[in-house]
Amino acid sequence: MEGGVFGEFENGEKLVAAARAFKQKGYARMDAFMPCPVHGIEDALGLKRSRLGWAVFPIAMVAVISVMSAMCWLNGTDIFGGYHLNVGGRGGFSYPAYVPITFEAGVMTSALSGLLLLFYVCGLPRLSHPAFDAGNFERATIDRFYIGVSEQDGKFNGETTKKEMKELGAVSVSLVPGDKP
Amino acid sequence: MSSDALILGNPTDAELSDQLLSPAWTPKHKLWGLAFTITGAGACMLFFFAGWSIVTGIGLWGNNVPVGWAFDIINFVWWIGIGHAGTFISAVLLLLEQKWRTSINRFAEAMTLFAVMQAGLFPLLHMGRPWFGYWIFPYPATMKTWPNFKSALPWDAAAISTYFTVSLLFWYIGLIPDLASLRDRAPKKIQRVIYGIFALGWRGSADHYRHYRLIYGMFAGLATPLVLSVHSIVSCDFATSVVPGWHSTIFPPYFVAGAIFSGFAMVLTLMIPARKIFSMENVITMKHVDNLCKMILVTGLIVTYSYFCDFFVAWYGGEAPELYTMMDALLFRKGPHWEIFYLTVFCNCIVPNMFWFRWFRQNLYVVWGISILVNVGMWGERFSIIVLSLQRDFLPSAWATYNPTYVDWGIFTGTIFFFSFLFILFLRFVPFVPLMEVKELKHEMHHHQESH
Known part of the structure; x- marks a missing residue:
């Protein structure tokens, strides 16, 4: 994913629950960022096994x-x-x-x-990515878990998505637009 | 606290991260600085003796007919063997889902890389004209010749270069998430920039992780047969020849078992001081030490069985030159340097049996001492196979005694220093306990406890 709304969560369980909720709301283009693989996240995001x-x-x-x-x-x-x-x-x-x-x-x-x-x-190596501008993102490889909803998602609406992210228990939410080509 | 836990205490993710990453930026331990100086000086000694051998020629060494292979090949086989435990821990134990591999795999893989680097030096130097080293690889030469692909030496070149490349990539892939953690946690900007470049922009994306884990697993699947093939191919350097004492079909499994045996010993030799100096006792626990000791016991028994088999077949085959080499020269102490053979048997067949007892496995001084003895024993084994066989081959008129020169010793000890030098640099610049995997293991064990 490129830019979008990024929400920070405190642990893996909350991350998976939030991903499930977004999926149910009808979002399709999402990604999660985490310090180590979280059990069940691939299922929650609808990611298939790598081929x-x-x-x-x-x-x-x-x-x-x-x-x-x-x-x-x-x-x-x-x-x-x-x-x-x-x-x-x-x-x-x-x-x-x-x-x-x-x-x-x-x-x-x-x-x-x-x-x-x-x-x-x-798409590696890629040293610059919109996700890195999300609030507190330097903790994504340490102890915080993030969900990113892509701005290219059909259902995406900056303000609404941010509000939904807050309601699902995100401790911080930020909107980072993607790089303009 | 029970000695069965793989992670002691209950650190938070942030505490764990700081603990495992901090060797990269906390002030140096005094012992580290001392080790850096000593091993750095020793590495210079290696470069001096190696350079001298290149400039003057390998007449500086003790090798002479009939003992054309001596320290160079012994050290090559010894170092390659040491490397095998790293791959065994990171690949075979991953496929077997052994959770205790997690804290020590990066450490062991680095050991593999550095050991293979030392090993690679020896055949290159032994060529006498190392600048023609590329002749072993097939390339469209103006001389219109190609390597003999039926010979074990081009097999060796293929195996070692593949082994080094695959080990390096496996190690680097495992490092990527931890380099990203270093990028995000390091206090200085310059560190963030350098680690950031090597982290390739890793951001722990779930979409990346699904591919990443598949490829990591695939590397484990590739490295498993690879590690078995490498020492089998090395053993073919001997087994495909007709020299008495070399021409033996048990060699491939015998060499692989010996390699893993010596490699586990080297892991312990390095791990016991490192976990102490960097205070990693909570993630590299007594359980890890205990398991490594058990692996040494198992592989040591396989090695013992292989020795027995080798001698049994020599006796059962009844061929005179073979019988003379194995029985008279080694067992009945008629050949020169028979002491090395008895030292080998003592270190490899008798000493590891102490690990049957829990008390010895729990005493770090004993474990460390045994790990050194096993490495001495495995070096002696290669000396016995190579030198003791060549000294006494078919024609008694061609028999001679081999004696190494101080240049031989200088290069050999130099590689030990160079190996340690690379290793202590590794300890300082990258997290030697894989952070991402330890976190994953911690969460997994936490889940496990809750569901009971």
Whole structure:
């Protein structure tokens, strides 16, 4: 989410309760900010399980297949710059001996692509965000829990949303408009 | 207070945050400054001896035919092995949902990183011309040659580089939320800016956390087979050869167990002083120490079994050179340096059995002493495998005795100093107990208590 109304809550239970209430009121574009994952918040906000794993798997498989084939080619054939390396009369396509490097390549590729995908879907690194301007937000990584209702939400209305946030028990509420493009 | 608790007392989130983050800005402990100076000087010694070896050549070392692999490979295997406990704690125990991993995982992962850095130095120096180190990786060379992918040495290069990269990324991903806490809590502007850059703008968003936790879990899933593969591949450097004493099929599991064994010992060696100096006794409790001791006992017994198996197979196989190396040279003390073998057996097979008794597991002095002995023992094991085997291979006319030079010792002790130097910098600049995860654990345990 970008800018919107941010409400500060004292603990995880109040955060989840408030998120549920907003959901019931018909808000859809919300996010929560918290020092550690709170049980039940994903359900309350209607967030689904991440499916990044499905993106990493095919990338890793491509790496595994290409590394295995590359070794068969470079050590097993004389074509296109390969060199059939005959050590102790062992065959060129001795794939069991290529398994360790193939495995390591699969792990390396999964790790790197997983990290890059994580950064991509989270929009990180991003050092400036409207949330950081919400009141007391430096406690969001320490001991306070925040709900942000996006100004792009269909139901969003600065004053009303602020009032609703107060009614749900927020100790501080602030309206931070998003960056203008 | 029972000794079974993972977090002592009932600190608030803010108290916990201040406690775990404050080593980054409170005035230095006197002991820390002393350690910094000593280990820094020791690291300089490493750079001196390593530089000298590069400039003059590795003739400065004791390696000579038939003992072409000696301190360099011993130390390489030893350091890599030490690294394994970090990955084991952070990945395997995460997948097994062991709650006690939480306070010590960052610590152990940092140990992994720094240990792998020391390990990586040795094969590079052993090449004699380290500036050609990239020859081990496949690249389109003008010489039109490629590495032999059927050899265990390119496997090693692939395994170590993957292991270091994955460990580094795993460690960094875990650090991101805590770097954000540091950014928000540090008193000085310069600290806020630097930590802020490394925190990448993390704000604890629920939408981010769902991806974050999946990727963190995925890294654990990747690191688990990885940690088992790395030392298996290292053991193949020996097992795929025909040298008596090396050519053994038990090596991969034997090496992995030994690696985790020595790594847990190193975790204890570092943890016991660190928790005291930084007053972290309430989050790294006696329960953690107790569990680590039990892990040392278990892996120590596996190592003992592996020794037994190795000797049994040598005897049962009945091949003369193998029998001579294993039985005469080691067991019956006819080879040079047999003392190291007996030291190994004492440190690795006998000493850890003290951990059967609770009293020993609860006495920090005993635990620390044993952790040192285990590391000595594991170094001795690698010495026994590598040097004692090479000294006595097939042809008696080629037998010789290996003796390290002071340059060997200088580089070896230098890496210990350099490792400690990196480690104490780590203790000071990033929270070594993962704050976000300890908070999560605290809330979880709190819930658990309420629902009973």
